[in-house]
Amino acid sequence: MGNSKTKDKSKPGKRGGTTSYQNSSSDEYEDAWPKPWRSKAERSKNARKYPLMRRWSQKDTEDYRKGYPGKKDCxxxxxxxxxxxxxxxxxxxxKIDVIHKKWFGDYDRLESHHGYIQWLFPIRENGMNYYAQELQVKEAEAIKKNPETCGRVLKSYQMMLNFYGMKLKDDETGELERDRDWRQRFHHLNRSMHNYLRITRILKSLGELGFEHLKAPFVRFMLKEALERKTLENTIDSCYNYWIETIKDDEIREELRDFADNIICSDS
Incomplete structure (x- = not known):
């Protein structure tokens, strides 16, 4: 698995390249958020400059954490x-088993194909693929109760981690480590910003499908790479303002914020 690795051919400004798809329903204004490593005064100024964007993001992640109040199954x-x-x-x-077998490690296809991510990681929101369907609560419950479907969700996550240059070290703790080709994959992730929207979806979906415990270790890993090791610096906005906010546990979410703030303060 993963033997068919190919090089990325995406170019800036092309579909599948570095264009940031900010017209996604849940992540539309991500790039407009204040940078977390700026001074408090600068962050406050930017927050006032983009009040609509701030409200949009807060409402999006809060609705997700609360289970989309008032939303009904179809x-x-x-x-x-x-x-x-x-x-x-x-x-x-x-079919999903074929995707796991033949698409794993096919980086060109995983980058340029824009229809699979909504199927692998369904969420209870509209996406950009009108063939896909919003996740229904009854579907999520059925997937969580079936060991085979749970195993497929985990394999989907592992496939995307490999695409991003990471590897699941322990599926019980969620601990991650760098994968073999991490330098190439991190370089790609640093310039392929539409993948940040994909990651937001992945995290939300994991929480819906019984894998909430995998999310905080992912976010912590990303914070370390972005802030400590400086390998994924372009992901800081998304990590700080979106990915942390998908964590459903209030204490864990606050702990991750403190973890990021402490690194930022120590560097300033």
Missing amino acids: SGTLNLDFYTNSISSRPNGD
């Missing part, structure tokens, strides 16, 4: 059918 089961390996993703996709 009759569809496309996500459950996909995760039971009964149907293929659309457009131009495949």
